[in-house]
Amino acid sequence: MKVVYTDVLVIGGGLAGLRVAIGARRRGHDAIVLSLVPAKRSHSAAAQGGMQASLGNVIKGQGDNEDVHFEDTVKGSDWGADQQVVRMFVNTAPKAVRELAAWGVPWSRVREGDREVIINGQKVTITERGEAHGLVAQRDFGGTKKWRTCYVSDGTGHAMLFAVGDQAIAKGVPVHERKEAIALIHDGSRCYGAVVRDLISGQLIAYVAKATTIATGGAGRVYRVTTNAVICEGIGAALALETGVAALGNMEAVQFHPTGIFPAGILVTEGCRGDGGLLKDANGHRFMPDYEPEKKELASRDVVSRRMEEHIRKGLGAKSRFGEHLWLDITLLGRAHIEHNLREVKEICQYFLGVDPAVDLVPVRPAQHYTMGGIRTRHTGESTTLRGLFAAGEAACWDMHGFNRLGGNSVAETVVAGMIVGEFVADFCESPDGELSVPTALLRESLEAERARLDALLGSSGTERADTLKAEMQQLMTDKVGIFRRGEDLEEAVHGLQDLLRRSRDIGLRQHSDGPNPELVTAYRTQKMLKIALCIATGALARTESRGAHFREDHPVRDDSAWLKRTLATWRDPADTLPCLAYEPLDVMSMELPPGWRGYGAKNYVDHPDTPRRAEEIAQLRERMQGQDRFALQSQLMPYEHLLPEPLRGHNERIDESLP
Amino acid sequence: MTDPAQTATSVQSATAGRQLRFHVLRHDPRDPASVPRVQTFELEEAAGMTLFIALNEIRETIEPSLAFDFVCRAGICGSCGMLVNGRPGLACRTLTKDLPADISLAPLPVFELIADLSVNTGKWMREMSERLETWVHAKQQEVDLRRIEERMDPDLADEIYELDRCIECGCCVAACGTARMRQDFVGAVGINKVARFRLDPRDARGDDDYYELIGTDEGVFGCMTLLGCHDVCPKNLPLQTQIAFLRRKMARMGWG
Numbered sequence: 001m002k003v004v005y006t007d008v009l010v011i012g013g014g015l016a017g018l019r020v021a022i023g024a025r026r027r028g029h030d031a032i033v034l035s036l037v038p039a040k041r042s043h044s045a046a047a048q049g050g051m052q053a054s055l056g057n058v059i060k061g062q063g064d065n066e067d068v069h070f071e072d073t074v075k076g077s078d079w080g081a082d083q084q085v086v087r088m089f090v091n092t093a094p095k096a097v098r099e100l101a102a103w104g105v106p107w108s109r110v111r112e113g114d115r116e117v118i119i120n121g122q123k124v125t126i127t128e129r130g131e132a133h134g135l136v137a138q139r140d141f142g143g144t145k146k147w148r149t150c151y152v153s154d155g156t157g158h159a160m161l162f163a164v165g166d167q168a169i170a171k172g173v174p175v176h177e178r179k180e181a182i183a184l185i186h187d188g189s190r191c192y193g194a195v196v197r198d199l200i201s202g203q204l205i206a207y208v209a210k211a212t213t214i215a216t217g218g219a220g221r222v223y224r225v226t227t228n229a230v231i232c233e234g235i236g237a238a239l240a241l242e243t244g245v246a247a248l249g250n251m252e253a254v255q256f257h258p259t260g261i262f263p264a265g266i267l268v269t270e271g272c273r274g275d276g277g278l279l280k281d282a283n284g285h286r287f288m289p290d291y292e293p294e295k296k297e298l299a300s301r302d303v304v305s306r307r308m309e310e311h312i313r314k315g316l317g318a319k320s321r322f323g324e325h326l327w328l329d330i331t332l333l334g335r336a337h338i339e340h341n342l343r344e345v346k347e348i349c350q351y352f353l354g355v356d357p358a359v360d361l362v363p364v365r366p367a368q369h370y371t372m373g374g375i376r377t378r379h380t381g382e383s384t385t386l387r388g389l390f391a392a393g394e395a396a397c398w399d400m401h402g403f404n405r406l407g408g409n410s411v412a413e414t415v416v417a418g419m420i421v422g423e424f425v426a427d428f429c430e431s432p433d434g435e436l437s438v439p440t441a442l443l444r445e446s447l448e449a450e451r452a453r454l455d456a457l458l459g460s461s462g463t464e465r466a467d468t469l470k471a472e473m474q475q476l477m478t479d480k481v482g483i484f485r486r487g488e489d490l491e492e493a494v495h496g497l498q499d500l501l502r503r504s505r506d507i508g509l510r511q512h513s514d515g516p517n518p519e520l521v522t523a524y525r526t527q528k529m530l531k532i533a534l535c536i537a538t539g540a541l542a543r544t545e546s547r548g549a550h551f552r553e554d555h556p557v558r559d560d561s562a563w564l565k566r567t568l569a570t571w572r573d574p575a576d577t578l579p580c581l582a583y584e585p586l587d588v589m590s591m592e593l594p595p596g597w598r599g600y601g602a603k604n605y606v607d608h609p610d611t612p613r614r615a616e617e618i619a620q621l622r623e624r625m626q627g628q629d630r631f632a633l634q635s636q637l638m639p640y641e642h643l644l645p646e647p648l649r650g651h652n653e654r655i656d657e658s659l660p
Numbered sequence: 661m662t663d664p665a666q667t668a669t670s671v672q673s674a675t676a677g678r679q680l681r682f683h684v685l686r687h688d689p690r691d692p693a694s695v696p697r698v699q700t701f702e703l704e705e706a707a708g709m710t711l712f713i714a715l716n717e718i719r720e721t722i723e724p725s726l727a728f729d730f731v732c733r734a735g736i737c738g739s740c741g742m743l744v745n746g747r748p749g750l751a752c753r754t755l756t757k758d759l760p761a762d763i764s765l766a767p768l769p770v771f772e773l774i775a776d777l778s779v780n781t782g783k784w785m786r787e788m789s790e791r792l793e794t795w796v797h798a799k800q801q802e803v804d805l806r807r808i809e810e811r812m813d814p815d816l817a818d819e820i821y822e823l824d825r826c827i828e829c830g831c832c833v834a835a836c837g838t839a840r841m842r843q844d845f846v847g848a849v850g851i852n853k854v855a856r857f858r859l860d861p862r863d864a865r866g867d868d869d870y871y872e873l874i875g876t877d878e879g880v881f882g883c884m885t886l887l888g889c890h891d892v893c894p895k896n897l898p899l900q901t902q903i904a905f906l907r908r909k910m911a912r913m914g915w916g
Contacts, residue, residue: 039782040738041732041738102809106818133814153818155824169794170793344736352708517725653806
């Protein structure tokens with residue numbers, strides 16, 4: 001029995017996982033990061049456009065602060081987010097940018113004086129302030145009131161991942177590469193680590209830790225058309241689900257990005273539209289202002305994606321042999337801007353489409369992009385139901401995105417969650433709860449159970465092919481659990497997925513070796529992915545309303561009176577073919593920003609009975625506190641600072657706002 | 661500006677229907693029975709086909725044990741470096757229409773072979789990073805994160821990013837004559853990292869420190885100026901200039 005012991009086991013080597021490990025290490029705890037691939041190849045690198053933090057350095061960001069970022073994020077979430085978590089996030093995001101600046105991220109900087117930008121299709125000259133010269137710059141992104149997205153050209157995620165990855169190396173954090181967690185070790189109430197498979201030798205190893213953190217990113221690959229990397233298969237969430245104890249939150253909340261290149265689904269950044277790019281139809285007509293006169297191309301992603309699909313349904317999409325699509329036009333930004341600030345976009349267009357975006361239009365259509373749901377945790381990142389299990393980043397639902405995430409809030413979340421959860425993981429290790437007493441019998445049984453599962457697959461005479469089942473699942477999800485959802489489609493999807501899950505118990509392999517066997521990997525991962533797909537589809541079927549990215553054509557109204565609650569999915573018995581759904585209500589009376597209209601998209605919702613009461617309470621409080629500063633008012637509306645780890649508390653200095 | 665309809669045609673107009681022959685170098689070093697061999701797979705070319713699409717199709721329909729690495733499939737992560745008709749490159753963004761019908765694929769040399777087209781670049785890069793200490797050696801220990809960040813000249817930030825764009829794919833190392841002869845050569849990837857941190861005012865190290873790291877035959881003086889690295893870099897990094905520049909700086913340090 002091979003056992004590796006550490007204080008903190010981190011599953012996933014992207015930005016969130018690495019930052020958690022660094023945090024724990026800085027507090028004196030040993031940490032090991034497990035990664036399917038070399039850490040710097042993680043999907044975090046694919047974040048192009050930038051990370052939101054209310055620094056307010058550029059002139060178009062002047063007046064920005066945590067309050068504005070908070071409001072944008074909560075509206076973006078369609079009031080599905082946990083508002084205290086959003087507050088923790090927006091207050092930490094500026095600190096994260098500044099930490100990364102100190103760690104060497106070459107953030108694009110403000111240059112004082114005049115510069116020409118494209119706003120609403122027009123060339124406009126703006127003048128940057130002298131006092132901002134040399135500070136971190138921000139660009140415009142969808143769903144935001146101010147220019148808030150800090151960026152490194154359009155390789156933001158890459159630059160961040162390399163800086164954080166190098167810090168992990170500097171701190172001596174080992175990354176065990178090409179190692180895959182295939183099950184959590186737990187006794188029904190506490191998590192003790194994971195059973196891990198070496199993807200080169202096939203060996204199974206028990207990794208035992210005081211605290212285990214899942215930071216494995218999203219589940220985009222359960223869809224056929226996705227911007228996600230091939231390793232984003234939702235396996236981390238599935239590990240938690242398969243404990244039967246940990247719950248997944250809001251799995252039906254799936255984001256589709258407006259500009260996946262067509263047909264490959266590779267992402268081109270929201271920065272294209274943030275910097276002034278336009279969406280056009282088959283006739284070359286700019287259609288977004290017809291639907292969204294206020295925010296146009298820069299409404300939130302769920303809204304823009306729906307409007308695009310709506311426009312295609314009207315027969316106004318461009319036709320190609322692969323199907324219909326629309327056009328992204330960034331030619332108006334000029335070659336210099338594209339080659340300087342959007343060079344990844346240029347390379348992608350050049351290599352995958354053979355077009356030059358400085359002169360050609362880019363074929364685009366919405367593609368699955370982000371998993372808002374994930375392992376349900378408290379604000380500390382710890383599972384609400386399985387002690388010692390933490391989650392951070394896209395794999396988690398702590399829950400700052402609700403039913404729709406704003407562009408630029410995901411890489412921001414990875415590092416912010418890493419900073420916050422890293423501290424709480426260290427606290428946990430130092431607390432009496434962190435003490436570990438694990439029976440070796442539990443380790444042996446966990447290893448034996450996984451060995452038996454793999455041997456059964458390797459020796460199976462089953463007739464089903466894993467890659468066929470996986471492809472059928474992906475097609476079903478893209479066809480029936482996509483941007484527009486209907487009850488009957490969702491029912492078909494659920495039945496279809498149940499059938500696939502049953503069939504996946506009869507997978508046979510052509511390749512029987514236990515070493516680097518890609519077919520075996522596809523087989524056991526497909527079994528897990530089907531459970532994640534079922535959580536998404538059943539959650540979507542049950543939720544008979546429309547909220548954020550979850551849009552039901554048969555229930556187009558956002559219904560706060562019945563659905564202002566978070567879906568919790570658990571998988572009680574391995575033999576089941578459906579998750580068990582439960583709900584956790586959101587408390588309007590403790591919200592800083594009670595539900596209302598987002599300012600874009602359809603104005604179509606039913607109030608929660610508490611909403612008018614809470615709105616009245618807030619109005620009175622504002623009245624009473626007139627003349628006091630925004631921090632005093634905020635702390636009365638919804639206290640949150642006590643929830644942050646001590647070292648991360650405190651205000652953020654800005655050009656226009658000095659520290660107290 | 662191009663007419664949209666015309667662009668639509670260009671999206672469609674990949675050469676469909678060609679019969680492609682992939683000659684893949686195969687070997688599993690952990691299997692005592694395995695001998696390195698070339699296996700040929702035939703596949704019909706499809707519109708817009710990349711080596712990512714082709715290799716996955718081969719694995720799904722012909723040879724389930726074929727080992728290779730892809731992650732982002734968008735030319736961003738650097739996982740899929742391999743020799744394509746003898747030349748190191750990123751497989752995911754290589755379109756088959758740009759290649760002849762006979763395509764030979766082999767793993768990147770220099771790196772430890774995992775199996776078939778999969779090599780352990782991660783291990784090599786981590787060792788290089790540890791050796792060259794490829795992180796900012798901060799001048800001050802703790803930064804007050806509540807305070808406004810330190811200023812940086814916008815042009816300097818751009819220059820640093822230019823070198824920071826390296827994705828550690830290993831193509832430069834695979835194309836390097838010195839790396840083939842010297843196991844411990846840091847490669848263009850390593851030298852470029854030193855150039856990157858040398859530019860960065862946040863890093864406290866000076867040329868004397870960098871001389872300790874790369875002022876040797878395993879470092880910048882090992883380069884034979886064949887410049888294969890520069891020719892194959894998928895990110896078009898200015899490797900030639902950086903190596904030449906650093907060599908002069910380091911030579912000056914050496915002369916003291």
